[in-house]
Amino acid sequence: MENKIAAVKMRDITKTFGATVANDKVWLDIYRGEILALLGENGSGKTTLMNMLSGIYFPDEGHIYIDEKEVVIRSPKDALKLGVGMIHQHFKLVDVLTATENIILGLEGKGKLDLKSAANKIREICDLYGFDVDPDQRIYEMSVSQKQTVEIVKVLYRGADILILDEPTAVLTPQETDKLFAVLRNMRDAGKAIVIITHKMHEVEALSDRVAVLRHGQFIGDMPTKDTNAQEMTNMMVGHPVVLNIDRPEPVDPKPRLVVKNLTVKNVDGIVKLDDVSFTANSGEILGIAGISGCGQKELLESIAGLQPTEGGSVCYINDDGEEEELLGKNPLEIADKGVTLSFVPEDRLGMGLVGNMDLSDNMMLRSFRSGHSILTDRKNPRKLAQSVVDELGVVTPGITTPVRRLSGGNVQKVLVGREIASAPTVLLTAYAVRGLDINSSYLIYDLINKQKEKGVAVIYVGEDLDVLLELADRILVLCGGKVSGIIPGRGAQKRDVGMMMTKLGGNDNE
Amino acid sequence: MNKQNQSPLVHIVKRGALPWYTAWGIRGGAILLALIVCAIVTTVVTGDNPLQVYATMFEGAFGTARKSWTTMQSTAMLLGVSLAVTPAFRMRFWNIGGEGQVLAGGLAAAACMICLADAVPNWLLIILCVVTSIAAGALWAAIPAFFKAKWNTNETLFTLMMNYVAIQLVAFFVIVWEVPKGAGKIGIINQSTELGWLPVIGNQKYLLNILVIAVLTVGMYIYLNYSKHGYEIAVVGESEKTARYVGIKVERVIVRTMLLSGAICGLVGLLLVSGTDHTVTTTISAGRGFTAVMISWLAKFNPLIMVFVSLLIAFLEKGAGEISTQFGLNQSFSDILTGIILFFIIGCEFFITYKLSFRKSEKKEAK
Structure with a gap:
């Protein structure tokens, strides 16, 4: 050569x-x-x-x-x-x-x-x-x-x-x-x-x-x-040795947290994006969602988060005391008012999860700016939160007054995830949490997600890297064309099988 | 190195954040350059001494106490409309209907003064003027806002059209209320009784207007930068998707912000009609609704900077008017000078964001 x-x-x-x-x-x-x-x-x-x-x-x-x-x-x-x-x-x-x-x-x-x-x-x-x-x-x-x-x-x-x-x-x-x-x-x-x-x-x-x-x-x-x-x-x-292992601790005392039944969603053009989707997400567990991109992953998460009009079905939230709360038909604010702390890391980080032109501290306020009775916003706590996210997650930024669009992809994601887990959620929805992130930042995000799982959070993780899904998720739900192709345990799942299920319902050639 | 392989003569490089003094240095330099170019143009075109022309401009704006007060009044009114359109602009809602909203407010005030002067005591009349003019301005802005929120209509066209509706409405009522019949204008309303006129404070006709706008400036600055509403406006302006994601009701914010925007325009209409002019005409807003768009942009939607930009525009207007009479030049020449100055001020923003890097000389390259 x-x-x-x-x-x-x-x-x-x-x-x-x-x-x-x-x-x-x-x-x-x-x-x-x-x-x-x-x-x-x-x-x-x-x-x-x-x-x-x-x-x-x-x-x-x-x-x-x-x-x-x-x-x-x-x-x-x-x-x-x-x-x-x-x-x-x-x-x-x-x-x-x-x-x-x-x-x-x-x-x-x-x-x-x-x-x-x-x-x-x-x-x-x-x-x-x-x-x-x-x-x-x-x-x-x-x-x-x-x-x-x-x-x-x-x-x-x-x-x-x-x-x-x-x-x-x-x-x-x-x-x-x-x-x-x-x-x-x-x-x-x-x-x-x-x-x-x-x-x-x-x-x-x-x-x-x-x-x-x-x-x-x-x-x-x-x-x-x-x-x-x-x-x-x-x-x-x-620049220094890194451990390349994804932990998968056994779920501790998993209980149903989110029960989705017969969820059906059509997009604005009337095309069915989710067709009769049912599953249960447990506390203390990571439910991985696999599928070819555009198979309804986005609609699924946005329906749960109250951002997507639905055709039918139900999304039932069950709290620690066993009380049930229907989430469909409520907007994000109403969901939060019901005491459901639902965090959502959307796919479109700068277009949805964050405001690119605002600085770190103002982005921290997105979730919390309504708190307090004053008509003025509280700037002190968001600033503190921004500083602690920067310190704890190692966000590389000139300062907390830098607009987030100036940060690199990995750092933008750290800011977003940092804010979303700061509210101590009971359900964490993540869409392509490590897309475009380098290996070091990716492992940091996996760690953060695992820590949430250990705290008893029900995590729904939409991923595109099958190798990671197979290592990280406790159970894997495979979507195919808006339908549930199958739900399999993450431990022992084979990449080939999941790949087949992504392209054919049930993964069986005969169907 | 052959010709083809040369790097481009200049290429544009984005700057990092500049310290504030450098940025203001560039802006100051731009104004200086503008004055020099204006001076050259003046000498070449008219043969007059440019320094004298500048002195006359200053004379025209601040030469006497009366002239200073008029300039201040112009500044305040321009600033008022600029403040009004700014919350909408921060929301990326292009309200170019300031003109119509001011007229709506002014017309409402005039209507109260004409129709209710004999029916209610003066203190109540003034309150009614204030309330109706603010409400009229707000309504004028809320109509396009409602359509935008509900059916996503184009707010630029809608607010623009509302201007013409307002102008025609005023024209109609001018004929209805004209004094004397056939004059085609209303004249001073309640001239002898001064009913419905806003009180004059400190013996200065314009002082009340200036104070109201000053309070409004500070209030708007706080509202936009520190209040929860201001924060919602900023989020909606940056990304509606993000706003929905955090549970902000976008439609409500649009209508609420436009109500505020229109209300302030209505208030300016009141100050013009009940405060200073005591009459209503189709030109009472004098294009301020459009000049305000430029002022708001030039000030980057910052109310405090708007004070200076409004002052500059008012100064240029007054000064330009003065030189056209003093030197026997027509109004167009002063417009040319105003144009040159604005060109430099707006153009210098480019050099604050970018810098040009020139090709290094061949000698350096060879080494």
């Missing part, structure tokens, strides 16, 4: 945002015919570095060489001319257009718009690498994984041979992930250079040929994947 010529050489790349140094004299080599995994904690500068390669940011200092020639990348257009294409976490597609139209969008061609030959070229690309995409399908009819495929084909169509994928598996099922990896391997074998940013260690081990680690904006080192292991990589990322 040492004899190869680097497709991309980045030298002494520095980028600062205000007072924050996102990249500090970073060196990075990317080779053709190789999959490089770029690792680092949240805020370590991985995405910033790749954004500079793909023309979104311009480096303050440093040099970029492509095929040994120094280049200046001023815009994504420049980057594509040099063969660099990036697939972002958030797709940039026009919903009402077809795959073909999206792929050629913005390309300047000569003469008439020739959709047919474009579609043919797309089919060629798909056949070559094994993509599964219909050029004439409209984006809004596609699954998340198909949309991602369109994004990848888009950059290939534009002639990219250096591909950067920012957390491509965050939104995929295990089966879809396997398919993506197969395609990526095909592209590697065809001589393309591939960089993948990910937090999932087992994916790094399964897919990549080489890993490069960033920490606090600095390049720590790189090595062939086969010479290292998850523990070593994690330690490099974090």
Whole structure:
């Protein structure tokens, strides 16, 4: 590998945002015919570095060489001319257009718009690498994984041979992930250079040929994947040894806390999102919810939290004294007034759980600002709470008066979880609590959730990483197309079985 | 290094938070620059001595005690409407109906003064004026708010249209109440009896208005920044989803905030009609409802900064009027100067958020 010529050489790349140094004299080599995994904690500068390669940011200092020639990348257009294409976490597609139209969008061609030959070229690309995409399908009819495929084909169509994928598996099922990896391997074998940013260690081990680690904006080192292991990589990322085990203490005295019966929900378009869902969540237990994204997880949690109009069914809360309280049809305020302390960590952290432009202390007030009879708000206690969350959960922030949108993803999540558990809940709902979080922050969140469980909280944990769900949850409820596909004990559950249940009701091929 | 490989000549870099003195330094510099550009334009276009022009502007605004009082009154009225639209703006509800809400308030006050002057004692008449004008302004704002909350209609268009309705209503009643018949205007209402006129304090016609607005400024600052309502407004403005998530009733906050916004506009209408002008015309608001939108934005929705912005705008208006008469220039020239100054003030905000970093010289690069 040492004899190869680097497709991309980045030298002494520095980028600062205000007072924050996102990249500090970073060196990075990317080779053709190789999959490089770029690792680092949240805020370590991985995405910033790749954004500079793909023309979104311009480096303050440093040099970029492509095929040994120094280049200046001023815009994504420049980057594509040099063969660099990036697939972002958030797709940039026009919903009402077809795959073909999206792929050629913005390309300047000569003469008439020739959709047919474009579609043919797309089919060629798909056949070559094994993509599964219909050029004439409209984006809004596609699954998340198909949309991602369109994004990848888009950059290939534009002639990219250096591909950067920012957390491509965050939104995929295990089966879809396997398919993506197969395609990526095909592209590697065809001589393309591939960089993948990910937090999932087992994916790094399964897919990549080489890993490069960033920490606090600095390049720590790189090595062939086969010479290292998850523990070593994690330690490099974090800078000190980390224990990679998820605890699963036995539930202590579990009692039914939340009984959901025949819950049915339709969205605004009248499409059934939850169909006759029934289950019981016990105190002191973690109920994991598995399913392909968009199978009703969001609607389920929002129905319980009083944010989603429902068609029918019941959600019954049972307190320690055995008194029952119906939660359906009540808004969050009415639920709280009934003495039910229900905490909810929603999927959309900055759009729902927090206010991005407000500082930490003002965000702490969201739950508590009504307390007291004064017409003025109490600012002292939220400030104290913010400070204690920062101290206890190790939130990296310039101070509690910093707007939360300036924090990195992991720190935003710590602030949100910190606030939600501060109210000593009896039910804790979490949706994708570790999405986009690095391994260190993820384990911290697992720990926090486990501590809540030990306190006797009924935890409902919607997750996307099956490996984690299997290690963390006491029981796993699998959703498939809005229906309950099955509820199985977490201990001893097999990943393959859960994956099957996610795609077919009951997980049985005969059904 | 060949030409193609050069880095861009300038690229824009976001700044971190600036210390307050640097930010204000930039703003001060912008005003200075604006004055220099104005001076050049003045000399080139008119041949007049720019320093003299500036001196005349200052004269026009603060030259005599009377002029100072008028400038203060203008400032107070502008500030009043700006304060009124600000809570709505913080909620991202674009209330550009300040004009109509002021007119509604003024019309209600005038109606009381004309129709009830003989029916009730003066103290009751004044109370009625206050109550009805505030209620009328609030109602004028609550209608678009209700439709927004209920059916998510576009508040910008709705409040704008309400302005025209208010103007036409006033025009209609001016004809109904015109004195003498056929004059097309109402004239001073209750001129001999002074019934329904707000009391004059300290022998200064404008002092009451200024005091009311001063109290309102402080009150609004506290309301927006420290009260529970103010906090709800901020959350709803930032994200309705978050507001619902924590159990804030978004519809209620929208209507309540607009009631407040309209009520203050109504109060300004009262101060104009019962306090100073003692008549009502379609132009009594004089475009303040629109100028207030700009003031509120320029002050970044901060009531205390609004005091200075309102003063600046009032000063420019008065000063500009003065130079057009003193130097025999027409009104358009003073508008040009006002435009240049506002351009620099608004433009300098860019340099507070971003900085330009220029390409380093080739020599440095080679090293």
